[in-house]
Amino acid sequence: MTTIHEAFAPVKWEGDSLLLLDQTRLPVETVFLSLHTSEEVWAAIRHLQVRGAPAIGMAAAYGLYLGVRNSEAADSSALWNQLLEQADYLATARPTAVNLFWAIDRVKARVQQEGEKPVDALKAAVLDEALAIQREDAEVCRTIGEHLLTLLQDGMGILTHCNPGALATAAYGTATAPLYLAKERGWNLKVYADETRPVLQGARLTAYELQQAGIDVTLICDNMAAMVMAQGKVQAVIVGTDRVAANGDVANKIGTYGVAVLAKAHGIPFYVAAPLSSVDLETPTGADIPIEERPAEEITHGLGKQVAPDGIKVYNPAFDVTPAEYITAIVTETGIFKPEDIRNSKQ
Known part of the structure; x- marks a missing residue:
């Protein structure tokens, strides 16, 4: 099947x-x-x-x-x-x-x-x-998911950001892999998916695929993350990444850095799911990662209509960098690593 x-x-x-x-x-x-x-x-x-x-x-x-x-x-x-x-x-x-x-x-x-x-x-x-x-x-x-699953428990609330899912990979996704594996094993994880600005990949993609899989998923606006954490609804944050620098800094969809800061403030572990192909030991720190900027129209004309004044200046980076100090662990197919030990993932 x-x-x-x-x-x-x-x-x-x-x-x-x-x-x-x-x-x-x-x-x-x-x-x-x-x-x-x-x-x-x-x-x-x-x-x-x-x-x-x-x-x-x-x-x-x-x-x-x-x-x-x-x-x-x-x-x-x-x-x-x-x-x-x-x-x-x-x-x-x-x-x-x-x-x-x-x-x-x-x-x-x-x-x-x-x-x-x-x-x-x-x-x-x-x-x-x-x-x-x-x-x-x-x-x-799947292997990343197996490693991440050892850090979770049945009944936990999980917050994720952007779409690190099956739609972003060959199967399972990265940060969503443990969610699919938990479902296969009869666990009941409660997932909170940030909508993820500017192009709503959490709303359009993550919420969609998890709902279709029968996973308990609730969509929230990005600026609601602090509230659901304060209410005790989240016991772990799991995100993907587009690049991991040699010092353990990670680049991910814009807004990830803010989620990491909030997680640390609330004492919630922040995990990054990263295939080895995303680990770039040739890039010393997150400051060296090139950050893509997207067209202004993705913000000024959201949801199919104009939502901002004509001629308004727009800053629209697609990614931000989360410093290693905010990351509890980076999980690759070779295991679970502290950010400062990410070099060991490729040995």
Whole structure:
């Protein structure tokens, strides 16, 4: 039987095309885009039709294949040069999620390992690696969920932010993985999902997928988090991340930093679910993480209508950085780590 976290897989390879669930249409419409070129993949990443760090990485890997599959390169060297051009192009789609660059680098490394094989064999290797990235992500997410579940108890209240769910990964999600596993085991966790400004990914996506899975989920506005914590309704906060710096700082959807500060003020543990592909030891601190800024219209024209004055100045960063001091633990597929020990996660 297909479970809800599998039914909402946002990235699928079928036949000769890439199918992406258009997440800008949820929760009202379920529409899959059929993509055939790297340009279409770039646009889907850029415009948030596919989002979530792991899903972005998977889409980029398939985008590399779409970018070279019709190549008429005469030899392996020519194909390699075309692959590098496609890699540089796709890397410009979004700047913050390190999984995008990780997946591109992994595909490039696979082609290098293949050596001077025939062009068709190298193209097949690109597709094979993209498929492998997707298969492995599902297992990574489940393992993260198993580790997180050891930190929770039946009946707890959990607050989450943005969409670190099945819609952002191959299956299970990252921060939502323990919620799905708890449901499978008959637990009754009570989840509070922040709506998550500016594009309401918590309301449109997290609340939607958890409701469909039969998980007890309550949607709250971002500025209600302090109140539900003060009322004793939350015993743990679990969020995902788009990048973890070497010192344990994490970048996640805007508003995460505020939730972490509130959790610390109320004595509530704050956990970050992070696949190793999101751990960037080459970035020293959170101050070194590039923060994407989104169009002003996402704030001035929310909910389908203009909600702010014409000509108003807007500051719209898509992410913020939560300092390591506010994080109780970072949970990867290799275990549970204090932020200052995150380097050990890759050993």
